[in-house]
Amino acid sequence: MQSQAHTGSYYAATVNKVTDYAPLQGAHRADVCVIGAGFTGISTALHLAERGYNVHVVEANRVGWGASGRNGGQIIGGISGEAEMIRKNGEDCRELLWDMRWAGHDIIRERVRTYDIDCDLKFGYLDVAIKDRHLRDLDAEHERLAAHNFPFEYRMLSKEETHETIGTKAYIGSLMNMGNGHLHPLNMCIGEATAAVKQGATIYEQSPVLRIEKGNRPEVITEQGSVSADFVVIAGNAYHALEKKLRGIMLPVSSFIMATEPLSEELIGLINPKDLAVCDPNYVLEYFRLSADKRLLFGGRCKYYGSDPDVIQKNLRPRMTKIYPVLKNTKIDFAWGGTIGVPINRVPQLGRVSPNVFYCQGYSGHGVNVTHLAGQIMADAVAGTCERFDIFAGVKSLVVPGVHTFGKPMVALGMLYYQIKDRL
Numbered sequence: 001m002q003s004q005a006h007t008g009s010y011y012a013a014t015v016n017k018v019t020d021y022a023p024l025q026g027a028h029r030a031d032v033c034v035i036g037a038g039f040t041g042i043s044t045a046l047h048l049a050e051r052g053y054n055v056h057v058v059e060a061n062r063v064g065w066g067a068s069g070r071n072g073g074q075i076i077g078g079i080s081g082e083a084e085m086i087r088k089n090g091e092d093c094r095e096l097l098w099d100m101r102w103a104g105h106d107i108i109r110e111r112v113r114t115y116d117i118d119c120d121l122k123f124g125y126l127d128v129a130i131k132d133r134h135l136r137d138l139d140a141e142h143e144r145l146a147a148h149n150f151p152f153e154y155r156m157l158s159k160e161e162t163h164e165t166i167g168t169k170a171y172i173g174s175l176m177n178m179g180n181g182h183l184h185p186l187n188m189c190i191g192e193a194t195a196a197v198k199q200g201a202t203i204y205e206q207s208p209v210l211r212i213e214k215g216n217r218p219e220v221i222t223e224q225g226s227v228s229a230d231f232v233v234i235a236g237n238a239y240h241a242l243e244k245k246l247r248g249i250m251l252p253v254s255s256f257i258m259a260t261e262p263l264s265e266e267l268i269g270l271i272n273p274k275d276l277a278v279c280d281p282n283y284v285l286e287y288f289r290l291s292a293d294k295r296l297l298f299g300g301r302c303k304y305y306g307s308d309p310d311v312i313q314k315n316l317r318p319r320m321t322k323i324y325p326v327l328k329n330t331k332i333d334f335a336w337g338g339t340i341g342v343p344i345n346r347v348p349q350l351g352r353v354s355p356n357v358f359y360c361q362g363y364s365g366h367g368v369n370v371t372h373l374a375g376q377i378m379a380d381a382v383a384g385t386c387e388r389f390d391i392f393a394g395v396k397s398l399v400v401p402g403v404h405t406f407g408k409p410m411v412a413l414g415m416l417y418y419q420i421k422d423r424l
Helices: 039-050 082-089 091-115 132-147 159-166 185-198 265-271 309-323 367-383 387-393 403-423
Strands: 026-035 055-058 122-129 154-157 173-182 202-204 209-213 219-222 225-234 251-260 277-279 286-290 296-300 332-342 349-354 357-361
Touching (some): 026 039, 039 055, 039 357, 055 225, 082 091, 091 173, 122 159, 132 154, 132 173, 154 159, 159 173, 173 277, 185 202, 225 367, 251 309, 286 309, 296 309, 309 332, 349 387, 357 367, 367 387
Parallel strands (some): 026 055, 026 225, 122 277, 225 357
Antiparallel strands (some): 154 173, 219 225, 251 296, 251 332, 277 286, 349 357
């Protein structure tokens, strides 16, 4: 596997710091070796380093190279597959799951504050409705927020209020939640990596892992070095194909984003004066928000697996201008894509491939929030506290034979299926 630089994204072009950690060379020892320096791996490493563990992180490319540094930057409450986890674990876990669905937000706020991470963190979010069934779901969520005395502002908006708030008639209503928000994900990930190193962690970049030698003290092997550790945490998500036991238990789904040129204050006043992140409820969804320098970052899923900015723009621009015709002549400065992991049952996958080799993956588009929670849970599990870990690990992952080999055509069929469901 050849290591790569960051994709040509808006985030990579506006990063605060370009990381340049040395590759892994020679034999090293650690308490914990983490494979992958995205949000899951870095969150795990920082939680462990704060507790005094000697942590080494091995990354094939750069910190935040995968989905963690390319995503929409939306901090969304909730964990996909909650109903399945309650069905498996019983009603007793319902309240614990409610607390966990917001825990990642709290960790992000605390990290930004404690380590002074400059990542354009802002709060304010709009879940929008396209059909009546979407409004019913949002009403139910509004009732859950009220029942749990949610501490941030939230309210349902009518079709007219939604139009006034985000300048489009594309939606029939929405739920505004000032507890959800948005940020610059690559700057967040790199900021946390910097914090982890200051706490004593070691990060190796440009070091693809060749294999894991399991045993009482597993060893992570790269071309030029190795790390032996008491525990290993696999945190490669959709970009990990090393461990055969993890192949076929989630679908690699492509998602794409484009960034406009900076918008005028007049345009901003028309389309998003409150600087909210917006997401629709479809399976083949669309999401958008403003960057710190007032570009519209517009994203969605489509039946394409490459990285050509022109093709990405060709797919996304018509969808953006359908929502905002006023942007029809707006220049697109960046367009990029990446891969997210989606389990068949949508439940994030936390488990073990051997007693001291853990894995954590599959967030179904809720990654900014849930990866931060997952890192804390993985650190707890290493330390021997497994209450939250077991809620996830107890849900059996469904296997799709051949997805590792035929992933793209299978995902294309899945996209067609979900597009039909969205139209119903």
